[in-house]
Structure formats: C-alpha cells, structure tokens
Amino acid sequence: MTLLSTRGLTVRIGTRVLVAALDLAVRRGEVWCLLGPNGVGKTTLLHTLAGARAPEAGSVWLGDQPLSARPLAEQACWRGFVPQSVHDAFPAPVLDVVLQGRHPHLSRWHWEGEADRTLALAALARVGLAGFESRDVTTLSGGERQRVALATLLTQDPPLALLDEPLAHLDLAQQLRVAELLACEARERGRGLLLSIHDLSLAQRLATHALLLPGDGRAIAGPAAEVMTEAALSAAFGHPLSAVHAHGHRWWLPA
Numbered sequence: 001m002t003l004l005s006t007r008g009l010t011v012r013i014g015t016r017v018l019v020a021a022l023d024l025a026v027r028r029g030e031v032w033c034l035l036g037p038n039g040v041g042k043t044t045l046l047h048t049l050a051g052a053r054a055p056e057a058g059s060v061w062l063g064d065q066p067l068s069a070r071p072l073a074e075q076a077c078w079r080g081f082v083p084q085s086v087h088d089a090f091p092a093p094v095l096d097v098v099l100q101g102r103h104p105h106l107s108r109w110h111w112e113g114e115a116d117r118t119l120a121l122a123a124l125a126r127v128g129l130a131g132f133e134s135r136d137v138t139t140l141s142g143g144e145r146q147r148v149a150l151a152t153l154l155t156q157d158p159p160l161a162l163l164d165e166p167l168a169h170l171d172l173a174q175q176l177r178v179a180e181l182l183a184c185e186a187r188e189r190g191r192g193l194l195l196s197i198h199d200l201s202l203a204q205r206l207a208t209h210a211l212l213l214p215g216d217g218r219a220i221a222g223p224a225a226e227v228m229t230e231a232a233l234s235a236a237f238g239h240p241l242s243a244v245h246a247h248g249h250r251w252w253l254p255a
C-alpha cells in the first residue's frame with residue numbers, strides 16, 4: 001500500500017529549484033533515506049512533504065487523497081514528523097511531551113488515559129530513556145531531547161513518518177540502536193519511513209530505498225542498491241567515495 005506519493009512535485013526556494021518534477025511512492029515496510037550535500041534541499045523537501053510548505057508545482061498525496069484534502073487531525077493520525085531539532089519554550093515533564101503524540105487520537109474533550117501513559121512509557125523505554133518521565137524537558141542533553149522526539153513519534157504511532165536527521169545528535173551506540181528501532185518499525189510493523197541522513201554507512205544499513213539529491217534539481221530515487229553507487233554518491237558529494245565490506249555490512253569511505 002502506498003502511504004505517501006508525489007506527482008510532479010517541484011520545490012523552489014527563491015530562484016533555486018531544489019527538486020523538479022519528483023514522482024515518488026513510499027509504501028508500507030519501506031525505509032527511504034534522503035541523501036545529499038548540505039544546503040541541497042533535504043529539509044525543505046521534508047517540510048513540503050509534511051505540508052508545512054506549499055510546493056511550487058505538483059502535489060503530495062497521503063494514500064489515495066491529496067494531502068490538502070485531508071483535515072489536519074487526519075493528517076496527524078496518518079503521518080508523523082520529527083524535525084531536525086526542537087527548542088522547548090517552557091519547562092514540562094518529559095512524559096507530558098511524549099503524551100502529545102496521543103493528541104491526534106483523542107477527541108476534543110478527552111484527556112490522555114492510562115493506556116496512553118502505558119504507550120508513552122513503553123516508547124521512552126524503547127529509546128533508552130526509561131526513568132526520564134518526570135525530568136524537565138528543558139534540562140535534557142541534545143541527544144536525550146532527540147530521543148524524546150522519537151518517543152513522541154512512537155507514541156503517535158502513524159503509518160508514515162518523516163524524520164529530519166533523526167540520528168544527528170546521537171552517539172554511535174544510540175545511532176545503531178535507533179537505526180535498528182526504525183528498521184524494525186518498517187520491517188515488523190509495516191511502517192513507511194522517509195528520513196534525511198548524512199552518515200552514508202548508517203543509511204546503507206537502514207535503507208530499503210534511497211532518494212539522492214545531487215544538487216541540480218534532479219532527484220534519483222529507487223532501491224538503495226541501485227541508487228547508492230560509488231559513481232552517484234561521489235558525484236553528488238563532490239568527493240570520491242568507495243564502499244568496503246566488513247562485519248557483514250557495506251561501509252562508505254572517502255578517498
């Protein structure tokens with residue numbers, strides 16, 4: 001089943017066309033890694049796919065309906081978005097922040113119940129933050145805050161998730177843990193994921209598909225094995241890159 005698709009999507013900022021006429025389909029069970037150099041337009045594309053920014057041309061669809069035809073509450077049940085970083089304006093217990101993931105599922109006059117709290121606590125445990133529920137969110141480290149955002153997404157539990165560099169602030173062990181968690185959500189629960197990521201080796205472990213933005217407005221999309229080639233990645237990043245095999249994985253090294 002197709003969770004997210006684009007039809008002739010063009011994204012422009014100022015006079016620059018970041019992505020031209022993109023046709024994309026993200027299906028259940030797929031992990032799409034969005035790759036490309038700094039400033040190429042990954043965040044802008046993710047914002048457009050999330051409906052936070054209007055496309056220059058073309059359209060974004062959730063399932064069999066254009067995004068614009070779905071009410072906001074319905075969009076929030078269908079699709080989650082984790083931004084690159086979160087700035088908390090006010091102190092709040094971590095559990096309250098994670099429980100915000102349940103809001104799209106609650107009717108207007110209902111508060112979160114015990115079942116919602118159980119989901120939120122389980123999500124915190126999955127991202128390695130069991131015991132953090134009473135902590136003030138403004139006191140967390142960058143990596144802890146990023147994992148709270150992931151726990152909020154797990155609590156929201158949408159079929160489709162868009163994530164902007166979700167591994168950026170994490171240490172190596174946490175990167176691997178969260179990468180495995182995301183892969184498991186796709187593989188075992190049929191979730192569809194589209195995430196931007198700079199670490200090509202982690203992307204290689206995680207991706208079933210890749211969307212590479214080389215910087216000229218094109219978007220190279222397809223199965224990861226076809227898109228993540230030495231020639232395509234070296235050209236996109238403007239530096240020779242080669243893949244080596246070790247410990248059962250493919251690792252990307254700069255020359």
Ligand SMILES: Nc1ncnc2c1ncn2[C@@H]1O[C@H](COP(=O)(O)OP(=O)(O)OP(=O)(O)O)[C@@H](O)[C@H]1O
Nearest residue numbers: 013014018036037038039040041042043044045196
């Ligand atoms: N409001 C704006 N006005 C003009 N240019 C902008 C604006 N917002 C973003 N840009 C530019 O658009 C381009 C794409 O930015 P974007 O944040 O989408 O890139 P990115 O691929 O996510 O980069 P990074 O890997 O560094 O996070 C950049 O060159 C950026 O400077």
